[in-house]
Amino acid sequence: MRKWMMGATAALAGVGLLAGCSNGSDAGGGDVTLTYGVWSQDETMQELIDTFEADNPGIHVELQVSPWNEFWTKLQVAAQGGTAPDAFWMLGDKFQVYASNDQLLPLSDAISDAGVDTSVYPEALVDLFTYDDELYGLPKDFDTVGLWYNKELFDAQSVDYPTSDWTWADVRKAAEELTSPDESVYGIAAPLNRQEGFYNTVAQAGGHIIDGEASGYDDQKTQAGIAFWTDFIADGYSPTLQEFADTEAVAQFENGSVAMYYGGSFYAQRFYDNAELRDKIDVAVLPAGDERATVINGIQNVGYAGSEHTEELEKFLVFLGSEEAAAIQAETGAVIPAYEGTQQAWVDAMPEFNLQAFIDQVPDGVVYPVSANTAAWNALEDEMLPDAWNGAKPVSEVADELAAAMNDALAKE
Structure with a gap:
């Protein structure tokens, strides 16, 4: 880590x-x-x-x-x-x-x-x-980041609630079971999010975003952490980027159209203040990949x-x-x-x-990746990664291209 x-x-x-x-x-x-x-x-x-x-x-x-x-x-x-x-x-x-x-x-x-x-x-x-x-x-x-889930939607499909023992395989299996044939409900939200999304799974895969003055996007482990998300969209278990542009992921979780959402502890108060939502949802620690990690x-x-x-x-x-x-x-x-x-x-x-889930993950915390000019390569992420989420290019191709562009930006810091 x-x-x-x-x-x-x-x-x-x-x-x-x-x-x-x-x-x-x-x-x-x-x-x-x-x-x-x-x-x-x-x-x-x-x-x-x-x-x-x-x-x-x-x-x-x-x-x-x-x-x-x-x-x-x-x-x-x-x-x-x-x-x-x-x-x-x-x-x-x-x-x-x-x-x-x-x-x-x-x-x-x-x-x-x-x-x-x-x-x-x-x-x-x-x-x-x-x-x-x-x-x-x-x-x-x-x-920190946790796995928020809708208990009502889980109950409707007789899917067991997430536990601290869940792994990526469990998330994928649940996402498939929770996605309705007519796509009125998706199993999970897979938006292009850094702090709440792929920065977590990249670390869980043993990858890294930046190492010293070098990009980690050309690392196969990093790419596996990205593919965790793009596969959900490709398989139809998550709304698309366009659908997230129309209605943000957290709002889709709140309105019951997605059953699972990787969300920060900062959403707890917002969800709690929603009287109609409060009793329907809960949160668990993030499922483990090759490692346990949360941004x-x-x-x-x-x-x-x-x-x-x-x-x-x-x-x-x-x-x-x-x-x-x-x-x-x-x-x-x-x-x-x-x-x-x-x-x-x-x-x-x-x-x-179960807010203790956010505290329990502190020992597995990884730093939000930054450098002296984070904004420059964040802009490159915003520009290039949508091709992977939209399926326009393979994750490996997009990530390799991003690594090269990011290294050029880092060299100018």
């Missing part, structure tokens, strides 16, 4: 990311104000800030919320222009771009000085936010290298990665907090679902 990791690793009125990092002390009081950029807000965020401020008199934190569809554009411009927030949320697939351009505050020394034991977080998340042996953040929350991803709190208050910023970032902060987040049930031992509140928040 380590091979996989080698490449890694409601807006507020009048407030936006471009407001930038604080540039001095508050008038008359000598206090410091830090800015904190996020893409969503609830009472938990303010509770975190209030708790930190109570323990750190003289340090104030101003929350800046930008909607998801604006957050990254604003952050890119602000980081380049020297006006980024002092602290902000970061995702693994974006991280190396900022770290490699010296826009993030190195935190290894601050984490060590604070006595933080990073083993309390999933190892894959720590690896994901490490660049050139330097750690730039502490995990906030994480998500693990999450949000980290990072700091801006251009902040004028690095000492105070380091204190805030260390707090955000603490057990106390994780416990506050766990109370909402919205996300799985990254700190070990604080996840039970999330599991208990939706007892109708």
